[in-house]
Amino acid sequence: MGRRRAPELYRAPFPLYALQVDPSTGLLIAAGGGGAAKTGIKNGVHFLQLEQINGRLSASLLHSHDTETRATMNLALAGNILAAGQDAHCQLLRFQTHQQKGKTKAEKAGCKEQGPRQRKGAAPVEKKSGAETHQERIELSVENLQAVQTDFSPDPFQKVVCFNHDNTLLATGGTDGYVRVWKVPSLEKVLEFRAHEGEIEDLALGPDGKLVTVGWDRKASVWQKDQLVTQLHWQENGPTFSNTPYRYQACSESGTFLGLGTVTGSVAIYIAFSLQRLYYVKEAHGIVVTDVAFLPERGRGPELLGFHETALFSVAVDSRCQLHLLPSRRSVPVWLLLLFCVGLIVMTIVLLQGVFPGFL
Numbered sequence: 001m002g003r004r005r006a007p008e009l010y011r012a013p014f015p016l017y018a019l020q021v022d023p024s025t026g027l028l029i030a031a032g033g034g035g036a037a038k039t040g041i042k043n044g045v046h047f048l049q050l051e052q053i054n055g056r057l058s059a060s061l062l063h064s065h066d067t068e069t070r071a072t073m074n075l076a077l078a079g080n081i082l083a084a085g086q087d088a089h090c091q092l093l094r095f096q097t098h099q100q101k102g103k104t105k106a107e108k109a110g111c112k113e114q115g116p117r118q119r120k121g122a123a124p125v126e127k128k129s130g131a132e133t134h135q136e137r138i139e140l141s142v143e144n145l146q147a148v149q150t151d152f153s154p155d156p157f158q159k160v161v162c163f164n165h166d167n168t169l170l171a172t173g174g175t176d177g178y179v180r181v182w183k184v185p186s187l188e189k190v191l192e193f194r195a196h197e198g199e200i201e202d203l204a205l206g207p208d209g210k211l212v213t214v215g216w217d218r219k220a221s222v223w224q225k226d227q228l229v230t231q232l233h234w235q236e237n238g239p240t241f242s243n244t245p246y247r248y249q250a251c252s253e254s255g256t257f258l259g260l261g262t263v264t265g266s267v268a269i270y271i272a273f274s275l276q277r278l279y280y281v282k283e284a285h286g287i288v289v290t291d292v293a294f295l296p297e298r299g300r301g302p303e304l305l306g307f308h309e310t311a312l313f314s315v316a317v318d319s320r321c322q323l324h325l326l327p328s329r330r331s332v333p334v335w336l337l338l339l340f341c342v343g344l345i346v347m348t349i350v351l352l353q354g355v356f357p358g359f360l
Contacts, residue, residue, distance in 0.1 A: 006267065006284045009059045009313065009323040010048055014041050016315035018075040019291040020082070023299030025097055026050045027140075028059055028313060030321055031084065032290075033071030043067045045075075045084065047095065047140050048321075050295075050304050057304060057311065057323060063140040065093070074160055074291075078167035081145070081185065088156030090172055092145035092185055100137040148187040151176050164205040171211060173200030179213060179223075181205075193226035252312070254294035257326070259312040261289025267314045267324055279326050285316035 009028075016032040028048040034041025044066050048059040070086035077083075082093040150158045151174030158174045169190070171181045177198055181191035195203075196215030203213045211223045220232040252259040257278075258270040265285035269278050295301050295311040305311060312324040 004281050006281050006314075006322040006324050008320050009057070010046075010061070010321040012044075012046055012319045012321070014043065014071075015290075015317040015319055016321060017071070017073045017290045017317075018085075019293045019313055019315050019321070020075045020077040021293050021295055021313070022077060022080075023296035023301055026300035026304055027062070027097075028321070029075065029077070029082065030315055031067075031072035031075055032315075032319075033067065035071040036069040036087075043069065043071045045072055045082070045093070045142070047142075049138065050300075052304055052306055055306060057306070057325070059321070062138060063095075063142065065095075065142040067091075074158065076161045076163050076170060078163040078170075078184065081167070083161045083163065083170050085150075085158035085161050085172070088149050088151045088158060088174070089147050090150045090158055090161055090170070090182070090187070091147040092187065093142055094145055095140055095142045098139045098141070100139050145185055146187040148182065148189075150174060150180055150182075151178075159200055160202050162204055165207040169205065171203055171205050173203050173213065175199045177215065179203060179211065181211075191225060193223075195221060195223065252292045252294055254297060254310060256297070257294065257310050257312075259292045259294055259314075259324075261285075261292045261314050261316075263288045265289055265316060267292065267312065267322070269310065269312055269324065269326055278329075279312075279324060281324065284314065284322055284324075285318050285320065287317050289314050289316050291315050 010030065012030060012032065014033045016030050018031045020029045021027070022029065026049070028050050029045060030048065031045040033043025035043065044064050046061060047063040047065070049062040051058050067086060072084045072086055074085035075082055080095055082095065084091045084093060150172040153174065153176035155175060158172055160173045161170060163170045163184070168184055169181055170184055171179060173179050173195070177194055177196040177200060179193055179195045179200065180189060182189055195213045196217050196219060198216040201214050201216060203211060205211055209224065210229065212220070213223065214220045218233060222229040256272055258272045258275070260268045260270070265283045265287050266281060267284045267289060268280045270276060271278060292312055292314045295304060295313070307328055309326045309328045314322045314324065
């Protein structure tokens with residue numbers, strides 16, 4: 001019996017490192033690149049349109065944004081604004097979708113000599129992975145907003161970025177161990193402090209102003225601004241493995257499920273509250289999984305899910321974006337269970353009345 005495989009949703013022309021899903025538009029945003037090295041590998045952010053076609057979830061390239069010599073290694077999304085970690089900097093991008101109206105014959109004829117040329121017979125939107133072509137034309141534009149340097153180590157590199165709950169602030173962390181908090185969209189710095197000895201691996205901004213960080217130093221910390229509230233140490237709170245450099249790392253959660261990607265390329269989905277594993281594909285990518293993201297449970301998410309319970313996307317250095325679908329688990333509705341109980345009680349009473357006349 002062959003190894004279980006996850007369907008390939010999209011393949012980029014460069015290594016993929018970061019992933020986001022816009023719930024309102026259903027856009028899947030994948031980013032990466034080859035960096036500044038002159039290897040011929042491009043750098044970019046790809047905006048993919050998700051659709052249900054013949055009962056299958058499909059992705060097609062809607063827009064490719066060139067990031068020149070800068071590979072995007074991490075992403076955060078706030079409405080239509082992306083915060084992209086590129087080398088030692090954070091670049092804000094704003095994207096907008098437009099529904100293109102139908103053109104008259106004269107306008108279509110004029111298009112042959114105006115604007116970018118399309119390949120003969122090319123559809124308005126290219127469909128990947130065997131998807132069908134639709135006649136609807138959706139255009140997307142991207143503009144660069146502010147950019148700021150967010151890491152100042154000898155070899156500076158931004159490793160993580162996130163927005164707060166109302167998208168007015170974003171926090172960054174990198175190889176110098178400092179957390180820096182910035183206003184959006186001006187990127188004016190409002191807070192800076194040393195959170196870890198060494199690299200910051202992940203962080204999150206809470207609605208109450210608290211901030212959670214995890215670092216290469218095997219610590220997970222909770223901060224109120226720059227004041228330490230509490231801290232976990234892997235050696236004290238995690239499993240005990242001698243001579244094994246375990247550390248806290250990132251994962252993706254949907255509220256109901258937990259999605260994980262491993263350094264060996266495996267992908268798994270767990271129930272968030274019980275950590276019961278529902279889905280697992282060993283070495284789905286065959287190389288380190290760089291990011292995972294769930295299809296949101298709001299916006300266009302339910303429409304795109306179809307009859308599945310959840311969908312997890314994963315990307316890796318192999319340039320592939322894979323789709324991991326969790327089929328709906330069959331369960332008896334509560335109302336049907338109650339109806340069955342009531343029916344059972346009624347039948348029991350009728351039988352007792354038949355066996356013992358005058359029972360009631």
